Amino acid sequence: MTIENKLNTQKITSEESYACWLQYRKITDPTLVEKLTSSLSNLIVLDQSERLTAAIDELTTAIQSMLEVKPVTLTELGEENGVVLATEESLKLNNIELEYDVSELTVEGYVIKSAHNNIYLIGKTDKGVLYAAFHLLRLVQGNEPLTNLNIIEQPKNRLRMINQWDNMDGSIERGYAGKSIFFEENKITSNLARIKDYARLLSSVGINSVSINNVNVFEVPTRLITEEFLPEVKNVADIFRSYGITTFLSINYASPIQIGHLHTADPLAPEVQEFWKDVANEIYKYVPDFGGFIVKADSEHRPGPFTYDRDHAEGANVLAKALKPHGGIVIWRCFVYNCLQDWRDRTTDRARAAYDNFKPLDGKFLDNVILQVKNGPMDFQVREAVSPLLGAMPNTNQVLEFQVTQEYTGQQKDLCYLVPLWKEVFDFDTHARGEGTTIKKITEGSVFDYSHSGVAAVSNIGNDENWTGNTLAQANFYGYGRLIWNPDLSAEEIALEWIEATFGNDPKVVETVSKMLLQSWEIYENYTTPLGIGWMVNPNHHYGVNVDGYEYSVWGTYHFADLNGLGVDRTVATGTGYTNQYFSPNSEMYESLETCPDDLLLFFHHVPYTHQLKTGKTVIQHFYNTHFEGVEQVEGLIESWIKLEGKIDKIRFANVLERLQLQLINAKEWRDQFNTYFFRKSGIADEKNRKIY
Numbered sequence: 001m002t003i004e005n006k007l008n009t010q011k012i013t014s015e016e017s018y019a020c021w022l023q024y025r026k027i028t029d030p031t032l033v034e035k036l037t038s039s040l041s042n043l044i045v046l047d048q049s050e051r052l053t054a055a056i057d058e059l060t061t062a063i064q065s066m067l068e069v070k071p072v073t074l075t076e077l078g079e080e081n082g083v084v085l086a087t088e089e090s091l092k093l094n095n096i097e098l099e100y101d102v103s104e105l106t107v108e109g110y111v112i113k114s115a116h117n118n119i120y121l122i123g124k125t126d127k128g129v130l131y132a133a134f135h136l137l138r139l140v141q142g143n144e145p146l147t148n149l150n151i152i153e154q155p156k157n158r159l160r161m162i163n164q165w166d167n168m169d170g171s172i173e174r175g176y177a178g179k180s181i182f183f184e185e186n187k188i189t190s191n192l193a194r195i196k197d198y199a200r201l202l203s204s205v206g207i208n209s210v211s212i213n214n215v216n217v218f219e220v221p222t223r224l225i226t227e228e229f230l231p232e233v234k235n236v237a238d239i240f241r242s243y244g245i246t247t248f249l250s251i252n253y254a255s256p257i258q259i260g261h262l263h264t265a266d267p268l269a270p271e272v273q274e275f276w277k278d279v280a281n282e283i284y285k286y287v288p289d290f291g292g293f294i295v296k297a298d299s300e301h302r303p304g305p306f307t308y309d310r311d312h313a314e315g316a317n318v319l320a321k322a323l324k325p326h327g328g329i330v331i332w333r334c335f336v337y338n339c340l341q342d343w344r345d346r347t348t349d350r351a352r353a354a355y356d357n358f359k360p361l362d363g364k365f366l367d368n369v370i371l372q373v374k375n376g377p378m379d380f381q382v383r384e385a386v387s388p389l390l391g392a393m394p395n396t397n398q399v400l401e402f403q404v405t406q407e408y409t410g411q412q413k414d415l416c417y418l419v420p421l422w423k424e425v426f427d428f429d430t431h432a433r434g435e436g437t438t439i440k441k442i443t444e445g446s447v448f449d450y451s452h453s454g455v456a457a458v459s460n461i462g463n464d465e466n467w468t469g470n471t472l473a474q475a476n477f478y479g480y481g482r483l484i485w486n487p488d489l490s491a492e493e494i495a496l497e498w499i500e501a502t503f504g505n506d507p508k509v510v511e512t513v514s515k516m517l518l519q520s521w522e523i524y525e526n527y528t529t530p531l532g533i534g535w536m537v538n539p540n541h542h543y544g545v546n547v548d549g550y551e552y553s554v555w556g557t558y559h560f561a562d563l564n565g566l567g568v569d570r571t572v573a574t575g576t577g578y579t580n581q582y583f584s585p586n587s588e589m590y591e592s593l594e595t596c597p598d599d600l601l602l603f604f605h606h607v608p609y610t611h612q613l614k615t616g617k618t619v620i621q622h623f624y625n626t627h628f629e630g631v632e633q634v635e636g637l638i639e640s641w642i643k644l645e646g647k648i649d650k651i652r653f654a655n656v657l658e659r660l661q662l663q664l665i666n667a668k669e670w671r672d673q674f675n676t677y678f679f680r681k682s683g684i685a686d687e688k689n690r691k692i693y
Contacts, residue, residue, distance in 0.1 A: 014651040017466035020201055020474050021501035023141070024065035032143075037067050039119060039146050042082025044074045047090040050242040051126040055085060055133040058200065062137050081117045083136070085129050091122055098122065100152060108208070108244075109154030112136060114147060127208075127244040128154075134204040141501045155485045156444045159370070159399060159454025161209035161248075161331075162202060162480075163294065168213070168220045174405050176412040177462035177469035182212050186220045188232035196239050198461065203243035205481025209456075210245055212236060215296040215333060217252035222259055224249055225279050234286040246291040248331070253295060253315065254303040255279070266308040267318035276322035284326045292328035292368075293319055299336040312336075312357065313364035320366040329452060331399060332365075333372045334358055334389060335379075349568070349576035351377035355389045359581075363395035367451045370397040375425045377578075380408050381534035382525050385590070385600055386425055388581035391432035391442045397452045400425070400443045404480050405460035409524060411543045412460065412469040414663040415637060416524040417517040419479040419491040426487040431583040440487040455484040470659045471652045474502065475517055491518060509647050512640050519633070527630025527667040527674075530622065532603030533559050533567065536674070545670040547677040559602070561681055565609055565619075567602035579604060609682040623678055624686040627671040634660070634667045 016023065027033050040063050045052055056073055064070045074080060077094060086094070088102040100111050102122055110128035112135060113120045121136060123129035135153065139146065165173040166180035168187070181194050189195070202210065212233075213221050223229055237247040256262040260275045267273070283290050297304025297315055305315030316332045323330060337353035354377060365371070371393065376384035380403040390400060402422055409416040426440040433447055445453040457480050461467045468474050478498045483489060495517045496510065503509050528545070529536050535558050538546045550558035559566050569575030571591050579590045589595045590604045598613045609620040617625065638660045645653060675692045679685065686692060 014465070014649060016649050017471065017652055017655070018197075020467060021141075021478055021498055022062075022137075022200065022204060023501060023504075024062040024137070025141075025504060026068065027066050033067055036140065036146070037069050039081075040067065040083060040140075041069060041071050042074055042080045043071045044077060044080070044082050044084045044118070046076070046084065046086040046094055047126065047129075049126040051130045051244055052085060054200075054203075054242050055121075055126075055130045058137070059083065059133050062140070066140065082119070084118045084120045084122075085133070086120070086122055087126055087129060088122070088124050096120075100150075105152075106154045108206075109152070110135070112149050112151040112153075114149040119146060119149060130203060130244050131206055138204075138497065138501060142497065143500075143505055153486075155206055156440070156487055157454040157484050158445065159209055159452060159456070160207050160481070160484045161211070161399070161454065161456035162207050162404075162459045163211050163215065163250075163401075163456055164459050165214040165216075165405075166212065167218075168224075172462055173214050173216060174403075174407045174458065175462050176405060177460065177467060177473070178464035179462055181461070181463050182236070188229060188236065192235060192239060194463070195236060199240050199243040199245055201467075201477070202240075202245055202481070205478055206485040207481045208244055208246060209248060209291055210240060211248035211250055211291075211294045211331075213250050215250045215294055216300075216302060217250050217296075219258065221250070222252040222255055225251060225255065225283060226259060227282060230283060230286040233283075237287040237290070241289060246289060247287060248291040248294055249283075250294040250296070251319075252303065253297045253305070264308070265303065267305050267310050267315050268308070273318055273321070276319055280322040280326060280328065284328075290326070290328060292323050292330055294331045294333070294372075295319065296333045296335065299333075311361060311364075313361045313369075316369045317364075317366050320368045324366070324368055329368045329370060331370050331372050331456070333401070335374055335401075347576055349570060349578050351385075351568075351570065351578050352576060352581065353377075354387060355392065355581045358389060358396075359392055361396070362393040365396050367397070370399050370452045372399045372401045372456055374401045374403075375422070378534060381532075382409055382521075382529055383421075383532050383599055383603075384534060385532070385603055386428045386430075386439065388430075388583075388586075390439055391430040391437060391447070391583075392581070394432070394448045397450045398442065399453060400439065400455045402455065402457040402480065404457045404476050406473065406476070407458075407542055408537060409521075410663065410666070412473040413543070413659050414524055414666055415470065415472050415516065415520045415660065416476075417472075417479070417491070417495065417520045418476045419483055419494055420518065420521050422480070422483055423487075423491055426483070429586075431586060444487075457484075466652070466655065471502075471655050472513075472517070472659075474498070478502075503648060506647055509644055512644055516637055516640055520637070523630055523633040523637070526626040526633065527670045530626045531567075531598060531619065532600040534603065535559065544666060545673045547674060560606060561678070563681060563683070565607050565611070566678075566681075567606040568604070569606040570604045575606070609678070609684055618684075620678060620682050620684045621687055624675055624688070624690070624692070627675050628690055631664070631667045631671050634664045638664060 105124040108127045110123040110132035121132035166182050168183040170179045170184040254265045256265045256272045256275045296302050298306040316330050319330045334354040336357050337350045373389050377387045378384050428439050430437050441447050475498045479494045482494050495514050499513045535550050536547045538544045539549050539551050548557045570578035572580050579587050611619050672693045679692050
């Protein structure tokens with residue numbers, strides 16, 4: 001039986017599992033209850049809007065749950081003290097003066113301030129007020145004092161997006177937590193209550209945009225942009241709007257042919273341009289604040305402008321022109337490569353594809369086009385270099401793309417907290433405008449004059465009761481939202497927030513789960529693919545070890561291992577020349593064996609098994625050591641979790657334990673198959689004489 005078939009698919013049914021970090025558990029300390037009741041019993045809302053209603057609903061639900069007191073909602077200031085919700089405009093109308101000038105906030109920014117015996121939640125707009133409400137509740141759940149509050153927050157990234165890869169038959173591409181919450185049997189679901197709860201979760205961590213269907217758009221979802229489905233799309237968009245979230249749709253570039261009955265999808269054909277204008281006009285009748293289109297074109301057999309000898313800019317701009325009058329944008333994914341390439345040719349390099357395709361087009365895209373660039377040049381590997389395309393196009397809007405769903409990092413069976421990985425990407429210095437030009441400065445728009453920028457990611461949620469399959473995978477969902485709001489937050493801070501909101505404040509639970517999360521990425525890397533080699537997973541479904549299992553293995557393996565060594569030579573001197581895509585001094589650092597970081601050694605270089613790492617160990621011994629150590633570390637994770645029995649509710653405890661046990665099976669398979677493969681390939685024994693099968 002394969003590992004994936006061993007998973008117990010019994011539905012998890014508990015309020016704790018479903019609520020994620022919005023637990024709002026009852027507070028039992030009488031002194032604390034008294035203080036909080038005094039501060040939170042009245043909600044004074046000085047404006048009206050859908051988002052303010054959502055904020056009031058959330059505060060009411062949370063306060064009633066935590067304090068067993070239903071707060072009173074008032075519409076004007078009086079003698080009663082409480083929580084005041086107001087926008088900049090309503091603050092002025094009520095002649096309320098605070099020390100901070102709210103006009104200096106960005107459109108989604110907010111202030112939480114103690115003043116005049118009240119707690120003020122003030123937003124530049126109602127979006128800011130909603131975010132402030134969730135922030136206040138985060139403080140309460142973390143047992144933070146509500147006195148002398150003076151918090152000023154505004155997001156660093158303008159576009160903070162989640163991409164659903166949901167198919168209309170209810171399946172999810174790269175989904176590891178059940179089926180779609182949006183679609184079933186080729187129609188949009190009628191369970192809008194769950195979509196509302198999803199909107200609450202997204203808004204609570206500051207995500208402001210969502211695309212609801214898979215980027216690989218086939219026949220039925222192509223019709224989402226037609227009158228057949230737009231009334232249902234409207235219903236979904238209405239829910240998201242009330243939580244400050246803008247709705248997008250992924251489209252099929254061949255739509256003019258498939259649903260427009262044209263003979264061509266050539267972006268320069270007048271009839272095609274007219275088709276997209278008509279589509280845009282129709283969508284905005286139903287969804288007046290529609291965000292725009294997500295497009296995957298000319299990659300992995302998806303249709304695109306190449307069919308008509310047009311480039312990506314010409315392909316994107318026809319859509320941008322159609323959306324422009326309505327304020328919509330086109331998000332054009334840069335995940336492009338010819339999946340029929342002959343990988344036996346060592347001069348052929350998939351990592352070069354995005355840069356080679358898009359860099360020459362800088363400045364040719366309209367200003368409402370954004371290029372969505374994966375964090376690495378390959379495909380969300382456990383560790384890979386940061387994409388050199390990020391920051392290389394100063395005249396073209398860019399969005400960074402992460403993957404929250406754990407396609408290559410354990411598929412929510414194995415524990416792998418991804419925030420440390422994302423932190424490394426954000427902190428990477430591109431040197432695009434000299435030292436200090438980090439990725440996080442590029443995405444926030446402070447380096448280049450981008451009209452649009454930010455971060456997007458592939459979602460990890462499904463209709464499992466706990467949303468993410470593995471309860472601990474909720475930390476990636478939460479962490480993604482918090483980190484893209486503020487990339488300067490530490491992985492430790494984010495983990496602590498999530499643990500306290502999800503499991504409570506028991507010191508043993510907080511310490512144990514925090515340690516497990518923060519070590520998990522390194523553990524996963526240890527027993528899978530260290531030194532940046534990547535892949536080696538089972539083709540198509542990407543879980544479990546298959547050393548020669550590169551996706552298109554009919555053309556040979558990707559690691560180029562032979563009896564002498566392994567790795568991909570991406571140098572200018574002897575390889576694919578990929579290192580030259582980076583700005584100096586990164587290009588020189590990666591080009592040289594002496595300066596290339598060990599954790600990316602095999603990503604950039606083909607070396608002998610006896611090559612000595614900076615630790616003094618050889619590559620082959622490092623392989624043996626990390627794979628044995630990784631299994632021991634997973635055993636340690638299980639031991640740590642078992643010690644929390646009785647401190648975590650039974651359902652979530654059992655769910656995580658089951659996943660950790662599956663992870664141990666996976667880690668042992670990786671250890672045994674990986675080590676055996678490279679022992680037989682290299683003929684070099686483990687210097688510690690451990691058993692290699």
